[in-house]
Amino acid sequence: MPEGHTLFALARDLHAAFAGTRPTVTSPQGRFVEGAAQVSGHELLAASSRGKHLFLEFAGDRFVHVHLGLIGTFTVDEGAWTAEAPVVGAVRMRMVTEAHVADLRGPTLCAVETPEEVEAVLERLGPDPLRADADPDRAWRRLQRSSRPVAELLMDQAVLAGVGNVYRSEVLWRHRLSPFTEGRLVRPASWRLVWDDLVRLMPLGVATGRIVTVEEQVLEVEAALGRGEVPRLEVRTSSVYKRAGEPCERCGSRIRTQVVAGRNLFWCGRCQRRR
Known part of the structure; x- marks a missing residue:
């Protein structure tokens, strides 16, 4: 989708x-x-x-x-x-x-x-990170009222509008957050990391037509856009999405996968322990 x-x-x-x-x-x-x-x-x-x-x-x-x-x-x-x-x-x-x-x-x-x-x-609908009028506190309030895992809540369009399977897997990995932490237990600082990262990453998807979440490529795309250029992307633009069984680029542990909210979640069991 x-x-x-x-x-x-x-x-x-x-x-x-x-x-x-x-x-x-x-x-x-x-x-x-x-x-x-x-x-x-x-x-x-x-x-x-x-x-x-x-x-x-x-x-x-x-x-x-x-x-x-x-x-x-x-x-x-x-x-x-x-x-x-x-x-x-x-x-x-x-x-x-x-x-x-x-x-x-x-x-x-x-x-x-x-x-x-x-x-x-x-x-x-929840707030859309791409819109200037989005209110992240509205999503936070809905997150805090739920005992469902954060990986499920990020896919709930009533919590966040526009975030799908790729962004949820990648953003949770980028901030070492356990995808199975209950929403009510997510700390405010952790939520702001997730929201601010989505606000940063999703416009790059608008500009390039592709989801870009690997930090080196994120920096390259941002620099190219800053120069008014069309960024060129390598084949791999994700760190964990669709990489089940491969080594985590951060710690070397095996990337895992499990169906959460009807879609295959990808995460690193060693890196992503932060609640």
Whole structure:
């Protein structure tokens, strides 16, 4: 499932391509015909994301709410649309202007909602580390009320919006935190380390299109972005994710894996003992 940085970058690209325009919206697949008709020809005011949720705001108090789920994709292409252009896959929603075409395929959710319905969704979500208006204390309060392990809570979108399996495994390893510590036992200083690291790392994912958590590469990407350059990445951009059975680069112990919150968690049993 795409993590929050992917949706943030997608919202950025959709906003740049369509904000201020009146796109023609259709449903070639036929499963969003009624919804498409409600927004087609209306001005698209803004595209934004919160965690793994995408919102397209149209004039007239209409929002298209999209969740890509596990297999969904949303592509944005430049160039004038022609009816002869090839159609690839089952397109749930297509937005077309003279300059851009955007195709949504395979989402878990694609629905037209009211401002009140969108607000209700946002209220259920935790803070998004990519957003300037995010409140880390809101996540901390929810963390402190739970006896579930922190590795599970970091995947709970009601605690943190946008954090997925890769970021949770990597951030816990980076700060030597035991993934099985109950949320209510996590110390405030440890929580701030996790939050501040996500605020640092996730924008790099937006800029590069890849999750970068190996510190040497993090520093290289930050330096390249500071120079206004496009950073080049090596093949390995994680320290523990999908490295089960390999030696921990910090202590040499074997990287372990276990299903937590429905996804394979990766951690080092020797390094990650801090509670």
